[in-house]
Amino acid sequence: MNYYSTGKASPPVDLRTAVVHSLAPDKGLYMPERIPALPSSFFEEIPHMSLVEIGQNVAFALFGEDVPKADLDRIVREALTFDCPIVPVEKDIYALELFHGPTLAFKDVGARFMAKLLGYLLSHGTASQGGEVNVLVATSGDTGSAIANGFLGVEGIHVWVLYPSGRVSPMQESQFTTLGGNITAVEVNGSFDDCQALVKAAFMDKELNSRMFLTSANSINLARLLPQSFYYFGAYASLRRQGRSEDVVICVPSGNFGNICSGLIAKRMGLPVSRFIAANNSNDVFFQYLRSGKYSPRPSVTTYANAMDVGAPSNFARILDLYGYSHERITEDIEGGVVSDSQILSTIRECWKKNSYLLDPHGACGYKVLSEGLRPGEVGVFLETAHPAKFLSTVKDAIREDVPIPERLLAFSRGKKVSVPLENDFNAFKKTLLDSLK
Numbered sequence: 487m488n489y490y491s492t493g494k495a496s497p498p499v500d501l502r503t504a505v506v507h508s509l510a511p512d513k514g515l516y517m518p519e520r521i522p523a524l525p526s527s528f529f530e531e532i533p534h535m536s537l538v539e540i541g542q543n544v545a546f547a548l549f550g551e552d553v554p555k556a557d558l559d560r561i562v563r564e565a566l567t568f569d570c571p572i573v574p575v576e577k578d579i580y581a582l583e584l585f586h587g588p589t590l591a592f593k594d595v596g597a598r599f600m601a602k603l604l605g606y607l608l609s610h611g612t613a614s615q616g617g618e619v620n621v622l623v624a625t626s627g628d629t630g631s632a633i634a635n636g637f638l639g640v641e642g643i644h645v646w647v648l649y650p651s652g653r654v655s656p657m658q659e660s661q662f663t664t665l666g667g668n669i670t671a672v673e674v675n676g677s678f679d680d681c682q683a684l685v686k687a688a689f690m691d692k693e694l695n696s697r698m699f700l701t702s703a704n705s706i707n708l709a710r711l712l713p714q715s716f717y718y719f720g721a722y723a724s725l726r727r728q729g730r731s732e733d734v735v736i737c738v739p740s741g742n743f744g745n746i747c748s749g750l751i752a753k754r755m756g757l758p759v760s761r762f763i764a765a766n767n768s769n770d771v772f773f774q775y776l777r778s779g780k781y782s783p784r785p786s787v788t789t790y791a792n793a794m795d796v797g798a799p800s801n802f803a804r805i806l807d808l809y810g811y812s813h814e815r816i817t818e819d820i821e822g823g824v825v826s827d828s829q830i831l832s833t834i835r836e837c838w839k840k841n842s843y844l845l846d847p848h849g850a851c852g853y854k855v856l857s858e859g860l861r862p863g864e865v866g867v868f869l870e871t872a873h874p875a876k877f878l879s880t881v882k883d884a885i886r887e888d889v890p891i892p893e894r895l896l897a898f899s900r901g902k903k904v905s906v907p908l909e910n911d912f913n914a915f916k917k918t919l920l921d922s923l924k
């Protein structure tokens with residue numbers, strides 16, 4: 487399979503190039519040249535399949551031309567060592583819980599798959615420039631921990647996590663600043679958008695790229711993005727088993743729009759979903775686009791759902807591309823909604839009181855927008871993207887009760903924080919990277 491750039495100004499590339507380079511030379515994002523439709527036999531069998539088996543089938547359709555089936559099956563098995571269950575929350579509303587992995591958030595799925603696939607591609611292609619591959623990742627909280635933990639100890643790969651100082655929760659911070667080894671945490675005096683801009687600038691810097699091998703693990707990377715489609719099919723399989731798979735609506739709390747983009751790709755592969763809903767926090771650039779047809783990125787503002795604090799969602803380019811740049815076609819498949827900070831708190835409180843289901847601030851955006859948008863006869867699923875204990879102070883404030891913390895999280899917070907402070911300045915970042923070669 488070849489991959490083309492959404493920028494349309496660079497030539498198509500093979501899987502290895504797309505994954506190793508992340509971004510096309512024209513600054514576009516790579517898209518698969520064909521989105522394969524899954525065979526009807528797959529949909530006949532799907533209720534009887536495990537999540538790993540589902541993932542292996544979907545992965546084979548996407549990557550089967552380029553990676554031998556036995557290797558692909560192993561990569562999926564090693565990435566999906568945990569379940570993504572569907573849990574009933576109230577009448578006609580289910581939570582798809584994506585927080586049962588090592589860092590208790592959905593990005594574990596894509597991060598672990600990408601680490602294994604990149605490991606495979608690096609050990610099977612012609613050698614890269616020699617020396618280490620440097621994975622640069624900008625994080626508003628959860629990406630950094632998922633990537634750092636997914637790649638921890640992977641030989642030949644060094645991970646640099648850039649995060650906005652003081653804007654991620656202490657619990658999130660501990661998950662990528664305490665690991666050591668091949669993981670370096672860079673604490674940027676700026677916002678998440680600044681971190682993302684520094685990473686993008688690094689990929690475009692000729693000198694840096696001639697001296698070091700750089701790649702990304704944000705959802706701009708295909709290998710992070712595409713495996714996220716697995717759990718959409720997994721959710722559908724569970725609904726089929728429960729006889730609830732007619733007229734399914736899926737609501738995705740969105741920031742960079744990678745998660746919803748993988749759902750839209752799943753739909754294109756044949757997943758029977760009526761429509762998607764994108765839930766925004768106050769960073770509602772996409773919602774405004776749905777309304778007006780105009781895309782006006784702007785600086786992000788800080789909210790309780792900080793992994794969605796994105797002012798210029800990178801996967802917007804992929805969504806436009808997927809729908810042939812038609813606002814009309816996009817609004818046929820995707821609706822939107824916005825949740826303010828005070829609504830995040832009241833939603834967590836009300837859902838806890840009413841359903842004894844504890845939401846995290848991101849899931850709260852999904853649940854609220856879904857409950858308001860669901861029509862009679864529809865079955866609604868919202869993605870619960872992180873464990874509520876990852877956002878302890880917000881959740882505690884909302885329900886005014888103690889929240890038990892899973893041991894996995896406590897173990898991180900007992901570690902010693904080590905970070906490299908950095909001003910929001912590209913030359914300073916470049917120097918930090920180059921100094922690591924000495």
Ligand SMILES: *Cc1c(COP(=O)(O)O)cnc(C)c1O
Nearest residue numbers: 628740741742743744745793871
């Ligand atoms: C990253 C993240 C999101 C947003 O996902 P995108 O793919 O960037 O849209 C939502 N919730 C949580 C908990 C996240 O970590």
